[in-house]
Amino acid sequence: MSGSTPAWLRAAEGGWLLDLHVQPGARKTEIQGKHGDALKVRLAAPPVDGKANDELARFIARTLKIARSDVQLVSGQTARQKRLKISAPLLAEAIVSALWDDDRLGPFAG
Numbered sequence: 001m002s003g004s005t006p007a008w009l010r011a012a013e014g015g016w017l018l019d020l021h022v023q024p025g026a027r028k029t030e031i032q033g034k035h036g037d038a039l040k041v042r043l044a045a046p047p048v049d050g051k052a053n054d055e056l057a058r059f060i061a062r063t064l065k066i067a068r069s070d071v072q073l074v075s076g077q078t079a080r081q082k083r084l085k086i087s088a089p090l091l092a093e094a095i096v097s098a099l100w101d102d103d104r105l106g107p108f109a110g
Helices: 051-064 092-099
Strands: 009-012 015-024 030-035 038-043 071-075 081-086
Touching (some): 009 092, 015 051, 051 071, 051 092
Parallel strands (some): 015 038
Antiparallel strands (some): 030 038, 071 081
16 A cells, blocks of 8 residues: 555544445445545445445445444445445554455555
8 A cells, every 4th residue: 555545535533434336236245446536345235225235334344353333324325425434443554454455456556
């Protein structure tokens, strides 16, 4: 990771905000890369009855190794563009390192 914080991650009071672009109904849940200024996440859950939102929150919590209760959807309930708040005490470098797989996605370039 370069020394800067990516556009999809911003400091917020009591934690961090993640700007995400989600693609529900995918074969598997995974980070796909960047989509504009957002991090693209493919979700193996349909976009019905909040299933994709639940899968997204579980995936982010599991990937960051934090409690599910530390992940809150703050905007984008029914949209592909979503914003999550991470309330766990993590460093930006730890979040980027956990979410960005250099081996699969290549080196992070901001």
